[in-house]
Amino acid sequence: MTEYTQDQETFRDVVARFLQAKSTPADVRRLMDTDEGFDRAVWQQLCREVGLAGTHIPEEYGGFGFGPVELGIAAEEMGRYLYCSPFLSSSVMAGYAILNGASEANRQKLLPEIASGSTIATLVLDSVNAPEQVGRQLRATGNELDGAAPIVTDAHVADLLIVVAEGKEGLDLFSIASDADGVAIHAQDALDTTRKLSRVVLSGAVADKIGHLSEAGLEKTWNQISVALAHEMIGGAQQLFDSTLEYTKVRVQFGRPIGSFQALKHRCADLLLALEWAKAVTHHAAFCLCAGEEPETASMAKAMASDVYMEAARAAVQLRGGIGFTWEEDTHLWYKRAKASEVFMGSPHMHRERLLSQIEEAS
Amino acid sequence: MSPEDVRKELSEWLDANWDPNRPLIEWRNILVDGGWAAASWPEDSYGRGFDVRQMAVVNDVFSEKGIVGAAQAGPRRLAAETILAHGNTDQKKRFLRPILTGEHAWTQLFSEPGSGSDLAGASTKAELIDGKWIVNGQKVWNTSAHHADWGILVARTDWDLPKHQGLSYFLINLKQSGVEVRPLKQMNGHASFNEVFMTDAEVAAEDMLGTEGEGWAIATTTLSIERQGFARGRNQRSPREAKEGSIYVEFAEELAIANEPYSWYPQREGRPDLVMKRAMDTGAINDPVVRQEMAKLMSMSRAAQLAAKSAAAIRKAGSNEVVPAGSIGKLGASVIARQSAHVHTMISGADAMLSGSDSAEAGVIAETLVSVPAISIAGGTDEIQKNIISERVLGMPKEQRMDTGPFRDIKRN
Ligand SMILES: Cc1cc2nc3c(=O)[nH]c(=O)nc-3n(C[C@H](O)[C@H](O)[C@H](O)COP(=O)(O)OP(=O)(O)OC[C@H]3O[C@@H](n4cnc5c(N)ncnc54)[C@H](O)[C@@H]3O)c2cc1C
Numbered sequence: 001m002t003e004y005t006q007d008q009e010t011f012r013d014v015v016a017r018f019l020q021a022k023s024t025p026a027d028v029r030r031l032m033d034t035d036e037g038f039d040r041a042v043w044q045q046l047c048r049e050v051g052l053a054g055t056h057i058p059e060e061y062g063g064f065g066f067g068p069v070e071l072g073i074a075a076e077e078m079g080r081y082l083y084c085s086p087f088l089s090s091s092v093m094a095g096y097a098i099l100n101g102a103s104e105a106n107r108q109k110l111l112p113e114i115a116s117g118s119t120i121a122t123l124v125l126d127s128v129n130a131p132e133q134v135g136r137q138l139r140a141t142g143n144e145l146d147g148a149a150p151i152v153t154d155a156h157v158a159d160l161l162i163v164v165a166e167g168k169e170g171l172d173l174f175s176i177a178s179d180a181d182g183v184a185i186h187a188q189d190a191l192d193t194t195r196k197l198s199r200v201v202l203s204g205a206v207a208d209k210i211g212h213l214s215e216a217g218l219e220k221t222w223n224q225i226s227v228a229l230a231h232e233m234i235g236g237a238q239q240l241f242d243s244t245l246e247y248t249k250v251r252v253q254f255g256r257p258i259g260s261f262q263a264l265k266h267r268c269a270d271l272l273l274a275l276e277w278a279k280a281v282t283h284h285a286a287f288c289l290c291a292g293e294e295p296e297t298a299s300m301a302k303a304m305a306s307d308v309y310m311e312a313a314r315a316a317v318q319l320r321g322g323i324g325f326t327w328e329e330d331t332h333l334w335y336k337r338a339k340a341s342e343v344f345m346g347s348p349h350m351h352r353e354r355l356l357s358q359i360e361e362a363s
Numbered sequence: 364m365s366p367e368d369v370r371k372e373l374s375e376w377l378d379a380n381w382d383p384n385r386p387l388i389e390w391r392n393i394l395v396d397g398g399w400a401a402a403s404w405p406e407d408s409y410g411r412g413f414d415v416r417q418m419a420v421v422n423d424v425f426s427e428k429g430i431v432g433a434a435q436a437g438p439r440r441l442a443a444e445t446i447l448a449h450g451n452t453d454q455k456k457r458f459l460r461p462i463l464t465g466e467h468a469w470t471q472l473f474s475e476p477g478s479g480s481d482l483a484g485a486s487t488k489a490e491l492i493d494g495k496w497i498v499n500g501q502k503v504w505n506t507s508a509h510h511a512d513w514g515i516l517v518a519r520t521d522w523d524l525p526k527h528q529g530l531s532y533f534l535i536n537l538k539q540s541g542v543e544v545r546p547l548k549q550m551n552g553h554a555s556f557n558e559v560f561m562t563d564a565e566v567a568a569e570d571m572l573g574t575e576g577e578g579w580a581i582a583t584t585t586l587s588i589e590r591q592g593f594a595r596g597r598n599q600r601s602p603r604e605a606k607e608g609s610i611y612v613e614f615a616e617e618l619a620i621a622n623e624p625y626s627w628y629p630q631r632e633g634r635p636d637l638v639m640k641r642a643m644d645t646g647a648i649n650d651p652v653v654r655q656e657m658a659k660l661m662s663m664s665r666a667a668q669l670a671a672k673s674a675a676a677i678r679k680a681g682s683n684e685v686v687p688a689g690s691i692g693k694l695g696a697s698v699i700a701r702q703s704a705h706v707h708t709m710i711s712g713a714d715a716m717l718s719g720s721d722s723a724e725a726g727v728i729a730e731t732l733v734s735v736p737a738i739s740i741a742g743g744t745d746e747i748q749k750n751i752i753s754e755r756v757l758g759m760p761k762e763q764r765m766d767t768g769p770f771r772d773i774k775r776n
Pocket residue numbers: 251253254258261263264318319320321322323325471473474475476477478479480481503504505506737740741742743744745746747750
């Protein structure tokens with residue numbers, strides 16, 4: 001198992017305690033039914049008091065200067081509490097793309113506001129399926145952007161769009177205000193209503209070119225996002241596992257707790273194995289991002305976390321029986337997050353193919 | 364009566380009586396009086412005691428001529444068949460006709476919050492006070508209870524007997540102040556079921572089915588009828604093609620109400636039928652990994668069909684070995700549904716994040732992804748099916764019981 005330092009454990013506690021109070025299932029249900037989908041006051045408080053939005057952004061750009069490990073810790077707790085916020089879109093996705101692709105001047109200009117949470121940004125990718133599909137729909141002619149990105153998280157609340165578009169020499173990075181001319185943001189109905197989705201259509205939108213995203217830069221960004229997402233997912237899976245385990249100990253059928261039936265014991269034991277493995281790989285993947293080692297662990301983590309999250313979600317419904325299938329019970333909130341996360345930024349089978357290619361290349 | 368004679372007699376009778384512009388209930392009363400509403404039933408219960416072959420002819424003639432038959436949709440069939448099997452003459456007389464005519468809709472009141480897998484652990488209480496049964500307790504998962512007039516109810520009448528022996532079976536009027544029906548929303552957004560709260564609800568003494576303590580035995584009849592329905596697929600009939608006549612309008616309205624709770628049922632089976640189309644539409648058909656999973660799914664579906672067919676053949680041949688086929692078929696449906704949802708997820712990729720009418724297949728795929736968890740719970744969970752297969756079919760040693768002795772001493776929720 002990965003060893004965390006005392007400081008890292010403290011950081012986890014701070015984030016967890018905050019979210020436990022501010023992101024209860026009742027809060028999640030309230031927010032998922034709103035158009036915005038998150039509570040601005042809570043988000044700002046979290047940015048102000050914990051500095052969360054800048055967790056992994058270097059100090060010279062106004063961030064905390066932590067790395068992927070601390071980012072992972074934060075994401076894991078957010079996944080556990082199903083925290084509704086633009087954190088993944090703004091800090092993780094847009095933040096990493098800027099760090100990897102923008103010029104120094106543009107990093108200086110854009111990152112501090114993202115790190116403080118005063119600007120909400122999102123990354124507009126025309127494919128959230130696989131890195132090699134990026135740039136097929138969004139095109140740049142000089143500074144003018146055209147095309148559509150069908151699935152963009154949190155665009156409806158973003159102030160700033162960071163757009164990856166195909167230019168003359170590969171992928172370029174642009175920034176544009178979300179209310180600029182030529183930008184249309186259409187809300188999409190999402191399976192998981194705790195994370196809002198939009199379709200972003202750009203028609204001759206004049207943007208700032210802030211840098212270039214090389215193939216390696218895109219791959220790196222994809223890995224960083226995947227690892228953060230994997231943390232979020234194992235946090236969610238752990239939450240489902242814990243609550244389900246508890247339920248099997250208290251629910252009685254046939255004069256005994258259902259957890260006394262071996263079929264359920266074995267299912268929980270199998271799930272624990274899968275969860276511990278996914279956690280081990282995910283935590284390790286964050287260290288690898290820091291150390292620049294074993295790049296394939298990013299895809300390994302995303303694939304394993306996806307599988308275990310869905311496995312935990314299925315068990316969470318099944319082991320609760322009928323009540324697990326109701327709206328009133330909270331399990332379905334995580335179930336839907338698990339399903340959506342499974343296919344966001346690459347499905348498990350894409351990631352497995354990718355990790356194998358990476359290992360193949362290295363050997 | 365030979366099949367030819369059945370056809371002749373029925374055709375003549377219909378020529379004399381069928382009129383598509385008659386009010387629906389009026390027509391069905393004629394049908395009941397003529398003995399054609401439920402011809403397989405015994406002669407003392409509105410039927411003619413027809414066997415399977417004779418019934419096949421009756422059904423053919425009805426569908427050839429587009430005749431509206433007796434009301435069948437929804438859970439009323441469970442009530443009808445159970446009353447037919449266990450009711451006394453008076454009960455059959457009072458209850459069966461309005462079921463056949465469609466005047467009374469029914470619901471099944473078995474599952475409770477505290478007893479689902481363990482159905483015999485029901486703790487809804489019925490006490491005989493001043494010649495009436497007074498019922499207190501809560502039921503759940505009651506399909507169509509929100510527009511039912513009557514319910515078939517299992518309740519506990521004796522707490523000192525072992526759990527299976529202290530139950531009785533009642534026919535309860537739901538249109539009374541002691542009964543409150545609340546819709547229950549599911550994770551897929553539909554509200555097909557209800558919770559039914561009974562607070563000093565009344566049942567007349569003559570509305571107990573069978574005798575006191577016979578509840579479990581009678582419930583077993585209902586459950587086996589229900590399982591046959593499961594094996595056969597939904598027992599709902601969709602509205603016929605548009606035909607001239609006011610009766611079709613009334614019939615379509617009845618079906619629309621009765622079938623509404625089941626609108627998402629195909630989705631809980633995983634919609635394997637949409638897999639090939641989706642794979643071609645999206646180009647996922649060219650992905651070798653997806654192809655493998657599709658091929659697995661199609662093999663499973665075909666195998667399940669073939670296994671069900673050979674089980675049906677054995678049944679027809681008069682063997683009683685229906686248990687393995689039933690439980691294996693139900694377990695297989697869960698496996699197929701999960702694999703199908705898996706394949707749909709692969710095919711959709713990130714588009715699986717979307718739902719609603721703009722998403723794949725007008726939202727059907729998204730609905731499938733959040734409906735499949737039901738298949739392994741509804742009608743007895745996968746775990747219970749596996750217990751049945753291992754203990755009853757395979758004869759493996761039974762799990763030690765911890766729910767023997769007087770019901771009041773058994774550990775409960
Ligand atoms: C969509 C849907 C439709 C339904 N329709 C109807 C309906 O029309 N009529 C009706 O009466 N009911 C209906 N039900 C209820 C359904 O029959 C019950 O939910 C089901 O039998 C499980 O009971 P439970 O919910 O109380 O779960 P529990 O019995 O509490 O089960 C919880 C978990 O414990 C496991 N478990 C329980 N006992 C054992 C054991 N002995 N060995 C191993 N594992 C065990 C179960 O498999 C499950 O995983 C429906 C349910 C759903 C979800």
